[in-house]
Amino acid sequence: MLINLDFESDEPIYQQLVHQIIDGIARKELQPGDSLPSVRSLASDIGINLHTVNKAYQQLKQEGFIQIHRQKGVVIHPEGVPKADEDYKKRLIHHLRPYVAESICREVSEAEFVELCKSIYKTYQGGHS
Amino acid sequence: MLINLDFESDEPIYQQLVHQIIDGIARKELQPGDSLPSVRSLASDIGINLHTVNKAYQQLKQEGFIQIHRQKGVVIHPEGVPKADEDYKKRLIHHLRPYVAESICREVSEAEFVELCKSIYKTYQGGHS
């Protein structure tokens, strides 16, 4: 999978990595059971620090996206990612709220905002509808 | 307006302040032309440093939400906030994408996600006016 990092972004590199991998899963490019490169090889491939990759992997593991085996290495969680629970949705709303607020200030209508979200969903199409 | 900060949060205080004020504008609790407390008074009200408030105000000013007026002090931008342009929407999509991706992984359907956004929009309607 292609990893695309922006070193000038405010977003920490390890976060970008996390997002890219989640994105790959959402796009079905990474399927349950697929294996990911080792910390070392990924780090040297992208040209970033070991710790940075490790931090990203740890976060992905803790959120249930991947498993880290001593022998099999790093794999996408074979049983899929834990489904959204109420807690997740609560956090999601909490994160989305500021974007909605600013959009309202800038006169983006609800319909427009919704369309925009749908358009993002479309980019992951062929999914699990 | 009530300001509610979470000092335990990872989100920087000045960012929370920015969001709270934008939220107030979206809720119509802060109207164009309304004045905001001075840096100093707001800082002492909330119990934080005046530089932190200042940083928030500077960001709000730069993004066109407020004006820093030599006579009237700090006021909500009287002509309203600059409307969303293509650039804003591009950035918005860029910010929203990771949340959509994770939601897809967690099997949140497009419809569900859209409903969730609408529910957030609803919290900004039925304001006072």
Place this chain on the structure above:
Amino acid sequence: MLINLDFESDEPIYQQLVHQIIDGIARKELQPGDSLPSVRSLASDIGINLHTVNKAYQQLKQEGFIQIHRQKGVVIHPEGVPKADEDYKKRLIHHLRPYVAESICREVSEAEFVELCKSIYKTYQGGHS
């Protein structure tokens, strides 16, 4: 003469006042010997503080643009403004330099910059060529 102040500008109000009056002189709208409103009346006309007007007048006086008489009030210096000496030109260069530097970085050619200056001169036309 019309005074046009921008209370949101970074430029201090008294400085804006100074510039506006110098501008009026450059446009020949204010001629040597013409009288200016008193500190009090100008302040109340524009709706600003006495001190602010006073500070502007003091600076104009010190630079030789106006005279302040107890009886005749404030008048444009009847013998004209002191002509540019080497010292003035040195200061002028010192002030202009940063604008030239930034313009060079932004690929504004010398010719373009010169044209721009000429265009400004034109707005004061009918002058003393």
Place this chain on the structure above:
Amino acid sequence: MLINLDFESDEPIYQQLVHQIIDGIARKELQPGDSLPSVRSLASDIGINLHTVNKAYQQLKQEGFIQIHRQKGVVIHPEGVPKADEDYKKRLIHHLRPYVAESICREVSEAEFVELCKSIYKTYQGGHS
């Protein structure tokens, strides 16, 4: 690059820093991609506070002169500075106008003023390259 600050000047230190660096870029002493000292080291070199340096860097970053790169540190924007657009020229005229006005009052002819600008431009040619 040599930094030359005047601590007696009215011009804020961070502004002087900004101007000096832009000047360095205009003189081609700082080329796209070149790296600048870290906030801390520059601050201690010049003998000022790191926040002051930081403020200058933030402004330069926001105006597109530099990038703050997570790995390479602070570098001159590799793709060059954004070229002058109409907005920049409008602001430039707005800043230049008062100097033109005062010069007219002091009987500096258009030709003389233009020569002066050209002479400033000359100081940025014949650099090393």
Place this chain on the structure above:
DNA sequence: GTGGTCTAGACCACG
């Protein structure tokens, strides 16, 4: 070691 954030306290220009 880097930049980002926050605090605290000080001086000054402005109005």
Place this chain on the structure above:
DNA sequence: GTGGTCTAGACCACA
């Protein structure tokens, strides 16, 4: 009294 600037010192996340 206001915001703007500067200093000093501290902690943390990041790489």
